[in-house]
Amino acid sequence: MRKLLGVLTMVLVTAPAWGGELTLPALPDASKMPAPADAALGVRDGDAGLAPGEAVPPFAAVTHEGKAVSRDSLFKQGKPALVIFYRGGWCPYCNLQIRQLTEAYPQFAERNVELVLISADKTDAAATAQRRYDIPFPVISDPTLAAHEAFRVVMALTPELYETYKGYGIDVEAWSGQTHHKFALSSAFLVDAQGVVTWAHVSEDYKRRPSVAQLLSVIDAARL
Template sequence: MNTLKYLCLTLLLCSLNAVAAPISLPTELPELSATKPSKLGTHEVGVGVANGSKIKNFTIKSHQGRLTSFNDLIKQGDIMVVFYRGGWCPYCNMQIRQLTEAWPEFKRRGITPVLISADKPDASMMAQKTYDIPFPVLSDPKLTAHKAFNVVFKLPDELVKTYQDYGIVLKDWSGKKHNKFAVASAFIVDKNGVVKWGHSSNDYKTRPSVEQLIKAIDQLKAR
């Protein structure tokens, strides 16, 4: 199944499940390339917070619409905040599946992935229902967390219609009018709210692999 066919089927299923009923997506997902070692742990120019930065508390909603504070998340231990573009992005769905399958490895290391997108709660719930994700999936259509980590991407006006032609109406996914979503990013944050490691890339088809993320975690713990 090629990417376009997968995307169209995903959007069709989502439109038929507007109230976040369980859905079954195709097992074939597009190929997601691992980040080159030389680029790992780097940020795009003007994107992402630096290592050593302390994230101020913010409150956003879970996929169930419940208020969740950043401080409550880190009280439970180190976390890995993963910003994804949205449930409409097949590459994000591939990453979510990989992270879900690797949950035992993260849990063994005492670190909890936290997924955040600009999707409204019912759209975020689609990801949760599809993969039975055992860690938090948070909804941030107001971009509060996105701004805290400096990962906001505004879709250029000339591409808004192009996305719509593919059936991706960002305002429907977020419930807002901003046509913004996250630069694909990952941050390892300790229980004090300090960023220990981060990565972002405008190339949404290339992201740190599970193996690369686990290696980064292990290297931090070995210091």
């Protein structure tokens, strides 16, 4: 079983009682989310995710505001993008990463690279994250997993793990509005203006994600 799911010793979510208001979790200390070694950057655990050189397949989703968005609208603007898939607003490590990316957004903008966040959260859940962190870049709501499947980063909970998550106060159905019990592997894709992946990192370990400094160095090395 993928180590992503490990033992749930994470900072617990103050998640909704089923059907209640969605509440973002408290953030863990940054030291609890170590970055991978530089030598491990660009690794795709289990060969998951699109590989460098592959074009992103067509997909359709919506923004946190419910506005339609597609592969073409994201990647046909003459501007490269760094696409970050996160598990959902219920994940404290995802929220820590979102805050770090939001704070560093001017450094990505200086490099003419757009940041894009995608999760299986329904629109009001995605909007909750956008408001909390005042995110200045696209936050995509993809509960039907069209973008997840296009990038090949779908992670499915077993029935047993779904119940385990619920025992920890995490109801993925409440966040996605779906019963598929699926979300994204923690992943990052650098996509050029033609919609082709130039760099990819996919991790089964939800606590270990590329740091902002590492992502910026990847962009600098790509010379987009």
